[in-house]
Amino acid sequence: MNAPALPQHLIPQAQPREVPQALLDALQARFGEQFSAALVVREQHGRDESAFSMPPPAAVVFAQSTRDVADAVRLAASDRVPVIPFGVGSSLEGHLLAVQGGISIDVGRMSQVLSINAEDLTVTVQPGVTRKQLNEAVKSTGLFFPIDPGADASLGGMAATRASGTNAVRYGTMRENVLALEVVTASGEVIRTGTRAKKSSAGYDLTRLMVGSEGTLGVMTEITLKLYPLPEAVMAATCSFSSLADAVNTTIAIIQMGVPIARCELLDDNTIRMVNAHSKLSLREGAMLLMEFHGSPDSVKEQVQTVQDIASDHGGQAFEWADTPEARTKLWTARHNAYFAGIQSRPGCRAITTDTCVPISRLADALLDSVAEAQAAKLPYFLVGHVGDGNFHMGYLIDPDIPEERVRAEQLNSQLVERALKLGGTCTGEHGVGLHKMEFLRSEAGDGAVEMMRTIKRALDPDNILNPGKIFSL
Structure with a gap:
């Protein structure tokens, strides 16, 4: 057959x-x-x-x-x-x-932090610097770079894919945090886009054009980024729920109430089991929100009380606090390792990952139906979500030697993306299009918009040598 x-x-x-x-x-x-x-x-x-x-x-x-x-x-x-x-x-x-x-x-050897302008809250780096290296380099200034996609990715790759991650609900994505670039074009010419100024109205916004272009319009060689003051007080917490719906509805209420939460991550009971096994933890098994609050001691206390009240109204229980750097690091390291915990749970598997993002009011509609479909398909999966901004990921764990599993995972992914688009969302909140989402981009943006992207690509890279075959075909 x-x-x-x-x-x-x-x-x-x-x-x-x-x-x-x-x-x-x-x-x-x-x-x-x-x-x-x-x-x-x-x-x-x-x-x-x-x-x-x-x-x-x-x-x-x-x-x-x-x-x-x-x-x-x-x-x-x-x-x-x-x-x-x-x-x-x-x-x-x-x-x-x-x-x-x-x-x-x-560009991994291009790993120098070129200048730190603490008084202006900016830093300029080469593209091979990773986010952890950057934060180590600037910590003595009392500043930090908040974009945290989980993996210790290079800042060049993060800018190229317009990455975001766990802190995006408060600090935005790479789109909001890249001020200027040095870029090598398809002809080998070196150009600069943007400045260290916080804003500009000078001509086309070439910086934003390059951020998210996935290496198809140029190769980034210097990146100027915003930095932020380290918060005076930081508190992290976990809260368990008897149902996934309660956890999702709590998130929606937190955002709609305008609570300036820094992180709001969701894991389901299935994923908690994987994380516990991988990271040797004993987190309560059930739907869980992992949250973090930044600000002054008084403002953090106010945020915490508001969130506790909201969670209690939705059946939240067993609040557990992590208020020391060591406890917070342990908690967030476990969250960041959720992908690898999933992979380890089925030795030899590969993960087909999804990356939809929807308006916060439609999060429950998108997420709960997608989980139900995965469970009905009887395909192993994990679920993690930067749900504070409506972004969540399903990871379908497939045996690469069983083609039927790959097809089933892709079918689930297609159903999930179709649902997100109908709800006013996007096929990719942060991972980018790459190879995997090329057809989804057409469904989301429409033929006219994709053709405009092709026109830009042809103008800047007429011989199609810059990372060809990604985002769309020519």
């Missing part, structure tokens, strides 16, 4: 482009030990956390400077060979896969 077919948009349509030996020789001559065509290195740069399997790139360049990136792009452009930026490889939607062949440009 033939295996069930995957949706057509998940099967790459373009053949890999030939990489001339002369180009590999030129890259070897220019970069020396910063260049590798070794299979093990190429394979490392030819996979991410998605469930896609693709041939690796033809070679890898380890850039250490903007000039390195510009030279690599310029050499590749002369032969119309694709270039794919690579950070730490934590993307979930196939962003860094060489679907049309080409050269991977690893």
Whole structure:
């Protein structure tokens, strides 16, 4: 019997482009030990956390400077060979896969914090700096960078995918927190967008165009970001509920009441069991909200009391507090490891992850029906959600050797996205489109908007060498 077919948009349509030996020789001559065509290195740069399997790139360049990136792009452009930026490889939607062949440009060695302007609450970094490295570098100034997608992702990758994460409900996403960029274009030219000023009305907003472009319009080589004062007081808490609906409705009420909560994360009982096993914890099994409050001691106390009252009205019980840095770190580390807890719960599996976001008033409609569908399909899953801003993730755990499971997971994902779009939401709240959501983008934005995106892509990258085959096809 033939295996069930995957949706057509998940099967790459373009053949890999030939990489001339002369180009590999030129890259070897220019970069020396910063260049590798070794299979093990190429394979490392030819996979991410998605469930896609693709041939690796033809070679890898380890850039250490903007000039390195510009030279690599310029050499590749002369032969119309694709270039794919690579950070730490934590993307979930196939962003860094060489679907049309080409050269991977690893910016992980571009890991310098270039300037900290504490008086202006800004910092400029190279793209290989990770969020944890940045916060370590600025902690002595009394400031911090709040965007926290869970993984210790590179800031270049976070800007490229317009990432957000657990703190977005209060501090926004990368879209709101990137002030300026240095970018290498498809021709190898170096341009700058934006300034350290908090606002500007000067011309087109090229910074916002690049943020979220997933490496398809340029390679970021410097990023200027907003910083924030460390809050005077921080309190974290967990609250358990007898039903998932009660937890979701509590979240909706918290946001609609205007409580300035910093984090509001949801895990269901299934996921709590996985987290307990993975992180050696004893969290109460049941639907749970993990929350964090920032501010002055008095304002935090007021937020906490308001949230307790709201949760109690919806059946919340067993509030547990974490008011020391050690206790908070343990709690949030367990939350950030939920993805890996899910993977560990079924050895050898891969996760098909979803990433919808809906208006907060429609969160219950989107989330509860999606959980019911997953349970009815009898496919192992985990659920985590940045529910304070209406964003949640289902992770369907599939055996890669059983094609039927992959098809079933993709069907569940399609149903979930269709529901989110009908409710006024989006197919991706933070992961980006990559390979996985190309057809969903068309459903969300419409043919006219996608064609406008193609027009921009063709204008800025006429030979389609910058991470081709992502977001949409040309």
